[in-house]
Amino acid sequence: MSNSATQQDIDTVLERLKEHNLSGKIIVGEERSIIGVVGASIPPTLKEEIERFRGVQEATRITRPYKQASREFHPHDTIVNVRGVIVGGKQSVVIAGPCAVESEEQILRTAHAVRDAGATMLRGGAFKPRSSPYTFRGLGEQGLKLLALAREETGLPIVTEVMTPTDVDLVAQYADVLQIGARNMQNYQLLEEVGRSRKAVLLKRGLSATFEEWMLSAEYIINQGNPNVILCERGIRTFETATRNTMDLNAIALVKRRSHLPVISDPSHGTGKWYLVAPLALASIAAGADGLIIEVHPDPDRATSDGGQSLTCENFAALMPQIAGVAAAVGKHLQVPMAVPA
Amino acid sequence: MSNSATQQDIDTVLERLKEHNLSGKIIVGEERSIIGVVGASIPPTLKEEIERFRGVQEATRITRPYKQASREFHPHDTIVNVRGVIVGGKQSVVIAGPCAVESEEQILRTAHAVRDAGATMLRGGAFKPRSSPYTFRGLGEQGLKLLALAREETGLPIVTEVMTPTDVDLVAQYADVLQIGARNMQNYQLLEEVGRSRKAVLLKRGLSATFEEWMLSAEYIINQGNPNVILCERGIRTFETATRNTMDLNAIALVKRRSHLPVISDPSHGTGKWYLVAPLALASIAAGADGLIIEVHPDPDRATSDGGQSLTCENFAALMPQIAGVAAAVGKHLQVPMAVPA
Amino acid sequence: MSNSATQQDIDTVLERLKEHNLSGKIIVGEERSIIGVVGASIPPTLKEEIERFRGVQEATRITRPYKQASREFHPHDTIVNVRGVIVGGKQSVVIAGPCAVESEEQILRTAHAVRDAGATMLRGGAFKPRSSPYTFRGLGEQGLKLLALAREETGLPIVTEVMTPTDVDLVAQYADVLQIGARNMQNYQLLEEVGRSRKAVLLKRGLSATFEEWMLSAEYIINQGNPNVILCERGIRTFETATRNTMDLNAIALVKRRSHLPVISDPSHGTGKWYLVAPLALASIAAGADGLIIEVHPDPDRATSDGGQSLTCENFAALMPQIAGVAAAVGKHLQVPMAVPA
């Protein structure tokens, strides 16, 4: 309450709390009083409601608004199993592949190369969100078929983006992990649709999403009965323009403390520059990430999108032992690739 | 080029430009050389492509990537006509109403109140995006019907949000203006769907969207053949937490210079505090905004959402003459409400 | 407290509060308890101290940490009188002049022009902070002398920046208002030195300073016994690069609510583009600013610094009546210039 609040102002607040079946406790101070409220059923809009009252200086919410994504209510690490590939726990997963699926030759060549280097999942975009309407937007279902073909040849489970609720069924027919892109982190219909699908979900953090909003978006998916959420930090937007985004590795370490969900890192989008991918990949593992998703292209300077941040197959192969080294230094190990299907 | 670039590095870049049917011109300096390229058909990804080349220090795009939204290619102001209400030009439009439609009594009471005060359009959310899955998300189609009823009673055209491509047809049956919310500014399927609908579109700026990305999202809509785009600045996310968002009035003035589209301002979301709505509404008009969209609720402290930023009907009525005064000071005038339907 | 906190955890917190002569009150809830503390003598570091304790989930400070700058403890507007020019209250002050003093001819010509157009104070930099060591940094004391000469000729009080504590005495010999630049908003020795000087102080907001930090910097000055603080919003740094800075007019309106100090606006630095200065000047007045500080240069395209954001004398003269119009629309009026000294 402000220092000019009257007893009547306080009583009005208390009455309103009663209407919500809540009981406020007053703490009287020299200059001002505060009213504390606790309860499992505090409406999310109570803060706004109360702040309008006369004599109220500020209302502050202390309890975190997410529960199912919170470690407090679920102390043990969630482990997501994707066709035998484990995400979470003591293993570090490396997902690699091109930004966009461009052709059969391109995706197969990349899939074999990243598998040979030790990656255990394949990424590739069939539906691409692009800020300009004049840019390549992916091969669509044809891209999904090429990904499935690459899985058949290499045994690598596939991760691919779904952009709109009506596409979820289609993409889920092919994909092993449904990726929610940064621009869609708060597309709630899409979150609920992938929540109903029961496929594992890779939930990228929005460009300007707070930690709490990210957890709430995970909550949307879990709340539909799908606990297989893998978080992905991919850089946030800040004032800095020397890199495409600013990777927030604080957030990765914070996920491990506040949530039970596995979290991986995307240093390709997080930096936007191929020559920064290796140091940030290593840094992410050291910060506690459960894995990485890295763009690899056999010929990055002819890629249809994001070539500037893609590693060549050779650079990726050179990076993998370094990742293994840092993983070992923090008590983890790279997954051993499974046998190729006969 | 970097200062260590060789002639061969330069030649390689020139050859690649040729593959794109572009011709680069070299400008030789004491320390380094630069290669300039102009042309209407420069691929959007050329910058990334070229930056990977050996000897290239940096590639910079100078031409703006949007055209149909640009004043350069369309010098005259676009005027959007919504059932006779003019947006753009010398008139200032005021759109008012509750954040969410809650009940027949609430929306009718608000519609009459804002009309009596001089508003010429009615806003109200039937589908609400909410960051928590545990919060009220709107009445859906029932809300649309109540808005239509309010329009019938007051003659006010209605503005309401559509959140997902499959809802566009439904919402367009009722709404006069389709609102694209900040979280959906880069939901490209949705942009294209409202682009195909031919209804007027209110395109809110994303929370962390740059000016250029905002223009590109308008481009998506116009590119589907719908020129009736009304831009809306509603605050951006910055480090400042004393207000809910930071209103970017620079951007409003910049729209008037760089684009031909009308732009309005949403001081309710832009500040998040009802007591800052009036000063920022006036400031927006002074900065050149073509109008305002303001949250008004007959009983804000019992609103189901965003009550803390809503004006009461009385406060709104008191604000309208002030808006008229500032509009007059910058050479504009408030629209005269049309006659109520008999 | 977290939901796993034990009674002993709670007791430990209570004991520590006792050591500070504070008494905590417990509010017990279903899932967790909270401990409330009120008092005028809560140490600023208590939050950090308590957050380390076992079982403590989060500590939140509710009371604002500034007092002397706060309207709560000083309800009436502060009016600053600078040689008869009033800042605050119902008058709008316009301070104008070049970014840097360059020559006698330049400063005199500008001073006369801005005075003739209705400005009531003259600005001009003698000591200039520049991000590159290779850039013009001002004429120093010679610049101060030229400013004093311009004051003698025109009667306009002068505002000029002081950058380092040891220069305060020197600058104060010439200046009527000591300007603290954005980069120095948290240069505490400098704040205290100008606090001791008793000259009026123009305190620019730091590029990334929160509202609260800005008020605390004012507190530093007032705390030395100098109540003549004029706040100045000049744009903050955000992700947006289409303009030099993002003007935060929300903050101007918030100053009027939370503080008693006058606040002016600097649309020249706030936008960085001369063609945005007029709309943002008008918007600032409409938002409640007590005045403006505007860069004017007789020949901006030959200015030694910040030419791109300076108005020509003609543009400035054309802007003044518009400012007067908007000021009138919000119940204020432009100051009438005083008689020129004989």
Place this chain on the structure above:
Amino acid sequence: MSNSATQQDIDTVLERLKEHNLSGKIIVGEERSIIGVVGASIPPTLKEEIERFRGVQEATRITRPYKQASREFHPHDTIVNVRGVIVGGKQSVVIAGPCAVESEEQILRTAHAVRDAGATMLRGGAFKPRSSPYTFRGLGEQGLKLLALAREETGLPIVTEVMTPTDVDLVAQYADVLQIGARNMQNYQLLEEVGRSRKAVLLKRGLSATFEEWMLSAEYIINQGNPNVILCERGIRTFETATRNTMDLNAIALVKRRSHLPVISDPSHGTGKWYLVAPLALASIAAGADGLIIEVHPDPDRATSDGGQSLTCENFAALMPQIAGVAAAVGKHLQVPMAVPA
């Protein structure tokens, strides 16, 4: 040039360039033309100057404005030697100690503890910048004397902050490394004063400083003849409030590419939470940092400042072998502490 620029507009730009002894080359395109300029002597303000001209759409600077800090002009790594402790190259340096020097007992106890754990330099603040005037601001010269005593006992060189130009001589009498705090990164008089001192300088990045501004501040120091600059990333200010700051490890990796200067990381300020210090310390080393500066306090919950982000001596001792492990994984090694002075 804009697409409406006339030949005369182009000629006017070319003439102005001639006045600067620069020659512009025109590249004519279908829709517009561009004018390219190269040269070692382009004035820093040319961009602003040219942007005002009629027909000019935008002026873009491509060359980087810093030289002496740039790897392009100084390809080999700079190694800074502080009383035999090497910063840069293949060794990882760990600087540890309390935020503020509080007492002889505290600083000596901490110094011994961090030395025993393997730190090779001691940090401690004698002059503390604090955002509130009501907070502890350090012991001043008495603090410096206690640091010198700790050096005498442990052999650890000392790093301490200097806040104002007039204190440089005093602080340099005691310190081995002069620390420039984040708030002072653009205090140019201070940068030049430490530039003249010839002591090694630890230059913290400003809270909202771009990469380029940081390099330019280093340039200020080097330009006075002092090449012994150690950069320090300590977190930037973003929209995220779940952590005190956002560590920008992208910037650490970028320093290694664009500059020859050594760079260390401050995970204590970068996260603001003691439980995030270890993961971010390891991540920084993995990203390529040449070392760490870590806050350690024997009794953090009674520290006079920043206790919430300090490690206990025990936690620090437990962290050191992990740092050694990650350093080894990226081809570096922790420094071996020197023999204690007899």
